[in-house]
Amino acid sequence: MTRLPVVSQSRPRVRLPLASSVRASDAVRPVYAVWELTLRCDLACRHCGSRAGRARPDELSTAEALDLVAQLAELGVDEATIIGGEAYLRDDWPVIARALSDAGIVCTMTTGGRNLTAERVSQAKDAGIASVSVSIDGLERSHDHLRGVSGSFAAALRALDHLQAAGIPRSVNTQMCGVNLREMEPLLELIAAREIHSWQIQITVAMGRAADHPELLLQPWQMLELMPLAARLAQQTRRRGVRLWPASNVGYFGPYEALLRGDHPDCHQTGCDAGLRNLGIEADGNIKGCPSLPTGEYLGGNIREHSLRDIWERAAALRFNRERGVDDLWGRCADCYYAEVCKAGCTWTGHVLFGRRGNNPYCHHRALELLDEDRRERLELAVAAPGEPFDHGEYRLIEEPWPDDLLDRARAVVERGEGWISPP
Amino acid sequence: MPRLLPCPSCGRHIRVVERECRFCGRVQATVTAPSRLTIALLGLSLAACTGADKEPPAKSSGTPSEIKEEATAPPIDPEVPSPEPGPEPAQPEPAAGETSGAEPGETGSVGTTDGSSVDEPMVEPKPKPTTKYGGPRPTKKYGAPPPPDKDPFP
Numbered sequence: 242m243t244r245l246p247v248v249s250q251s252r253p254r255v256r257l258p259l260a261s262s263v264r265a266s267d268a269v270r271p272v273y274a275v276w277e278l279t280l281r282c283d284l285a286c287r288h289c290g291s292r293a294g295r296a297r298p299d300e301l302s303t304a305e306a307l308d309l310v311a312q313l314a315e316l317g318v319d320e321a322t323i324i325g326g327e328a329y330l331r332d333d334w335p336v337i338a339r340a341l342s343d344a345g346i347v348c349t350m351t352t353g354g355r356n357l358t359a360e361r362v363s364q365a366k367d368a369g370i371a372s373v374s375v376s377i378d379g380l381e382r383s384h385d386h387l388r389g390v391s392g393s394f395a396a397a398l399r400a401l402d403h404l405q406a407a408g409i410p411r412s413v414n415t416q417m418c419g420v421n422l423r424e425m426e427p428l429l430e431l432i433a434a435r436e437i438h439s440w441q442i443q444i445t446v447a448m449g450r451a452a453d454h455p456e457l458l459l460q461p462w463q464m465l466e467l468m469p470l471a472a473r474l475a476q477q478t479r480r481r482g483v484r485l486w487p488a489s490n491v492g493y494f495g496p497y498e499a500l501l502r503g504d505h506p507d508c509h510q511t512g513c514d515a516g517l518r519n520l521g522i523e524a525d526g527n528i529k530g531c532p533s534l535p536t537g538e539y540l541g542g543n544i545r546e547h548s549l550r551d552i553w554e555r556a557a558a559l560r561f562n563r564e565r566g567v568d569d570l571w572g573r574c575a576d577c578y579y580a581e582v583c584k585a586g587c588t589w590t591g592h593v594l595f596g597r598r599g600n601n602p603y604c605h606h607r608a609l610e611l612l613d614e615d616r617r618e619r620l621e622l623a624v625a626a627p628g629e630p631f632d633h634g635e636y637r638l639i640e641e642p643w644p645d646d647l648l649d650r651a652r653a654v655v656e657r658g659e660g661w662i663s664p665p
Numbered sequence: 666m667p668r669l670l671p672c673p674s675c676g677r678h679i680r681v682v683e684r685e686c687r688f689c690g691r692v693q694a695t696v697t698a699p700s701r702l703t704i705a706l707l708g709l710s711l712a713a714c715t716g717a718d719k720e721p722p723a724k725s726s727g728t729p730s731e732i733k734e735e736a737t738a739p740p741i742d743p744e745v746p747s748p749e750p751g752p753e754p755a756q757p758e759p760a761a762g763e764t765s766g767a768e769p770g771e772t773g774s775v776g777t778t779d780g781s782s783v784d785e786p787m788v789e790p791k792p793k794p795t796t797k798y799g800g801p802r803p804t805k806k807y808g809a810p811p812p813p814d815k816d817p818f819p
Contacts, residue, residue, distance in 0.1 A: 494677070495677070497676070498676075499671040581666055
């Protein structure tokens with residue numbers, strides 16, 4: 242009997258050329274890696290950038306993953322956060338976590354926590370996981386709505402309780418978006434009671450499924466109400482002994498910059514760290530300079546094709562920040578007072594709106610400058626995303642006068658540092 | 666990369682070489698030569714950057730927003746669920762022209778005080794500070810916060 246040839250179900254891997262030589266600027270080394278162990282997930286988040294659900298068809302084997310651990314250590318990575326999908330849905334996740342710890346890499350985990358049972362928490366402890374960040378996106382109705390599964394909010398809190406019982410340091414990460422902005426302060430009451438050490442806040446970015454839901458995205462002018470909120474949260478978390486950790490897409494350069502980034506030696510945001518200090522790994526071995534960047538434009542290579550070090554040093558997609566000036570800035574970012582320092586802030590956040598990096602309307606300074614002109618910016622979906630993991634659509638940026646009924650409210654929020662512009 | 670420090674008056678970051686704050690107009694006192702006083706003031710200034718003595722203008726007690734739609738039944742397969750029904754559409758807003766225009770260019774210059782009274786002078790920082798609040802940049806800015814026993818400023 243003639244056997245039919247086995248046809249791989251995976252998409253053909255793109256072989257990307259690497260530069261023939263290494264420059265002095267490529268000697269920089271990643272200190273932080275985010276590793277998607279699997280795309281399999283037990284949640285169905287409406288804002289999921291990777292459109293997680295089912296595993297990728299060609300995820301790394303255990304042996305390949307352990308080899309990658311050794312390469313990460315050799316490259317000097319200090320800390321690796323395992324994510325998914327949901328990392329714990331991969332059977333060998335404790336083996337990989339243990340290997341990271343044994344290699345001297347601090348292993349942390351970010352999870353939706355829906356099935357982070359006491360047993361899995363015990364496995365995490367045995368694997369040496371140093372801290373676990375649970376994703377909670379607002380109060381119960383908002384969270385369950387965003388996560389696409391009823392009961393996921395309660396499950397996330399249970400996960401925090403399991404971690405607390407096991408003595409594993411824990412934190413919470415939250416996406417601030419179009420439906421939960423006013424729930425942040427009540428949410429802090431809930432999560433602080435779980436004795437978290439940190440709270441990471443970020444804004445929802447128009448990637449993956451979030452790109453399909455414009456109503457989930459904040460409008461750029463909402464930075465005028467979001468940044469005072471972040472400042473209030475910074476004060477409240479400090480009083481509670483919780484560290485507020487604004488992600489790199491929360492900013493930039495308004496009157497609260499020093500308060501929100503006081504832990505940074507520069508006391509302010511200093512631009513994108515993709516390919517400088519950060520490294521992203523997808524479950525099939527694809528390597529990017531930041532895990533969040535769109536795979537189509539920022540894939541550096543695959544560890545089945547090249548060594549991690551070769552990709553890190555010689556892939557164009559990981560090099561773009563290393564000798565970056567201001568030439569690729571455009572729109573208002575090109576002429577901004579902070580252009581040389583900020584370089585449009587978070588590359589991921591700006592790129593996925595327009596299919597091109599260098600212009601980021603989610604900026605407090607920019608919203609304030611526009612307000613001085615009685616104007617604001619608004620985003621509208623122009624081209625839908627194709628539906629792949631880490632994809633994006635295209636948004637149209639509209640600059641317009643403030644509506645009369647909102648202009649005074651916007652000014653009042655800026656003046657007082659409290660209140661809301663958007664309707665409840 | 667230009668060096669920035671927050672204006673003591675309005676909190677906005679400005680270039681240390683600029684004579685006055687471009688946002689509030691406050692005249693900045695710059696010190697061009699390092700001295701013991703400079704170093705001491707540098708320490709105070711950097712400590713201020715932590716925000717320890719910097720309060721936001723006011724506190725708020727915002728009301729929670731209402732969600733247009735509540736999640737319903739859990740998925741059949743608990744490992745790989747399907748999204749529940751979609752959200753309300755975004756509110757339409759009036760159309761307008763696309764973004765254009767530019768911000769004013771910078772006009773900073775090196776200078777000393779013009780005699781105006783300043784109660785908290787700006788000082789030019791040393792090139793690379795070495796203490797915690799002026800030492801190496803954090804090991805990361807992205808992703809999960811580091812665990813509490815891991816000093817982000819090694």
